[in-house]
Amino acid sequence: MSIYHSLHSAFLFAASRRHAAEFEGRKEEQRLWIQVNAYRDFIMATGQVYLFEDYLKGVAPMPSPQVSTALEAHQDTISQRVMALLLKTFDETPVPEQKQSVSLLISQVNFIADTGQLEACEDYINNRLGHAPLAIAHFTTREKAEAWLKGLEEPPSSVLILIGDEYHQMWHDRKDNTRGMYREYMLEPYVEGLVAEGIPPNPPSFKTRAEAEAWLENHPTAPFEFVSIAGEHYLAVHHQRLKRHTLHHVASTLTQWEERKRAVEREEAQNAVVEAEGENE
Template structure:
C-alpha cells in the first residue's frame, strides 16, 4: 500500500474518532481530531507527502514512534495537546491496524515539528477557511511549468501551481515516476458565489494591471476582493505563500467555469450510460 492510500485509511480513523468525541460532547477532543486531520491536509496541499514518507524510511511505523523533542518547544499549542491525545489513543487501542494508523499520525506530528512547521500548521488549522487554496509555485507560461515538471527529480506532490493567473493541479507518483498536471477550477466556486451576492458598486479602480498589483501589495485581499481595471471587473486572489495576487477577469472566468461544469456533466452522463449499457449485456 502506498503512502497516499495509507493516509486515506488514516483519515477514516480520524473521522470516526472525531465523530465519537462530538457525540459524547467532548468538544476539546473533537477540536484536536480536527487539528490532526489538518496535519494530513497540510502535507497534501504543500506537496510534502513523499517528504513525510522519507522521514520514517518508507515503512509505516508499527511500534510507538519517537516523539520529536521539538514539540516541547510549543507548550500549550494544538500540536502538544494533539500528541498527548494520540499517545493516549495508542495506549488504549488494541486493534493492530488502528494502532499502526495512530503511530503514523504521531510520526506525522513529529515530522511537522522536526521540519519547523508547527506554527505554520497552527495557522493553517485556525485560518484555513480564510485563505485561498494553497499554491506552492508560480510560472508565467505553461512551457515554464512543463519544464519544471519534467526537470525536478522529486517534485512536491500533490500540489497546486499557478500558471499566469490559473490554478493547475500537479501530481507525481514516485512508484513509476509518472507526473502530470491539469487545469483546476479551485477558486471559481468562490468567485461565482461572491458575484451572485452582488459586486460592490464602489471598487478600487485602476487604469492598468500594474497599478492594481502595486495597490494590492499594501492592501492584500482577504483572501478575495473585487477590483476594477480599465473599467472591467476583476477578482483578486491573495496567495500568501507566494506573496502575490492573481487577477481573474470576472466575466471570462465565470464563462469558462460554466463550460467546465457542462463538460463534467456530459462526461458523467456518458459514463453512466456506458455502465448501463454494459450492465444490460
C-alpha cells in the same frame, strides 16, 4: 500499502473518532480530532507526501511511539494536546491495524515538528478557510512550469501551482517517476459565490492591470477584493505564501465555470450510460 492508502486509512480512523466524540458531546476531543486530520491536509497541500514517506522509513520500530523532542520543546499547546490524545488512543486501541493508523497520525505531528513547520502548519490550519487555496509556486507560462517540473530530480507529491492567474494540479507518481499537470478549477466557485453576494458599488478603479497590480502590492487583499480595470470587474486574490496577487475577470471566469460544470455533467452522464450498459451485458 502505498503511502496514500496509509494516509487515507489513518484519516478515516481519525474521522470515526471525531464522529464518536461529537455524538457523545466531547467537544474538546472533537476539536482535537479535527486538528489531527488537518496535519495530513497540510502535508498534502504542501506537496510533502513523499518526504513524509521517507521520514517514516527513518523511524525506528518501537513498542510505543515516541514524541519528537522538537515538539516537546515547542510551546505549542494545541499540538501537544493532540499528541497527548494520540498517545492515549494508541494505548487504548487493541486492533493492530488501528494501532498502525494511530502511529502514523503521531508521526505526522512529529514530522511537522522535526522539519520546523509547526508555525507554518498552524497558520495554514487557522487560515485555510479564509485564504485562497494554497499554491506552492507560480509561473508566467505553462512552458516554464513544465520545464521546472521536468528538471526536478525529486518533484513534490501532487500539489497546486499557479500558471499566470490559473490554478493547475501538478502530479508525480514516485513508482515510475511519471509527472504532469492539468488545469484545476479552484477559484471559479469563489468568484461565483462572491458575485452572488454582490459586487461592492464602488470598488477600487484603475485604467490598466499594471496600475491595479501596483496598488495591490501596498494594499493586499484579505484575501479577496473586487477591483475595476478599464471599466470591467475583476476579483483580486492574494496568495500570501507566494507574495503575489492574481486577477480574475469576473464575466469570463463565470462563463468558463459554467462551461466546465456542463462538461462535467456530460461526462458523468456518459459514464452512467457506460456503467448501465456494462451491467446489462
